[in-house]
Amino acid sequence: MDEVYVVSRNRKSNITNKHFLKYDIFNAVLDMIIQELGDRFSEVSTELLTNMDALSPRNSFCMFDASKLMRLSEMYPMDFNQAERDLLKHELGIYYDVVHRDPRFANLKGIAELSRLMVETEKHLSYRYVCRLLKLALILPVATATVERCISTMKLVKSDLRSRMNDEFLNGCLIGAIEREALARVTDEAIMDRFQRMKYHRGQL
DSSP states (O other), X not given: OOSEEEOGGGOEEEEEHXXXXXXXXXXXXXXXXXXXXXXXXXXXXXXHHHHHGGGOOHHHHTTOOHHHHHHHHHTOTTTOOHHHHHHHHHHXXXXXXXXXXXXXXXXXXXXXXXXXXXXXXXXXXXXXXXXXXXXXXXXXXXXXXXXXXXXXXXXXXXXXXXXXXXXXXXXXXXXXXXXXXXXXXXXXXXXXXXXXXXXXXXXXX
């Protein structure tokens, strides 16, 4: 790695192989990845993910940061009022001391395992607001993926040719396009019966 980097046709450069691989290759790829993440996630989303990382139990809760978790609670004003945030601040210090010393929490790999063990040890009763943060962190990927799928489906349903679709009709079309698994369990007979009961029809299906 310390040898001189050779350019094409055996021409030597004034840098080493280590310098070329680290600065010209590795750092360039890293900058591309960071730029890609910056384009895909807004500043608020990045802060949200960073704050949620403070809940991680990996390596004996080495990522724990009470200030980040307090900031996380502020990002959910509908779930935490000011009084609850004050109680959470007091609760976080006690929570960290307890789980950090408990050997049962030593080798956890993620917040899913942490949440499961909190319930098994009944610590979710003692640390209600910490568990509320855990619940919010667990549902975020699901909620985000669901919203992304809905938006993608909406672009397919409401195209340029169907741009004047009213909200009620659009809602009906989106339910049919998004909830495919639920609709697959509905039989043709149930659909025909529902259609017949909507109003009087001359013919029977």
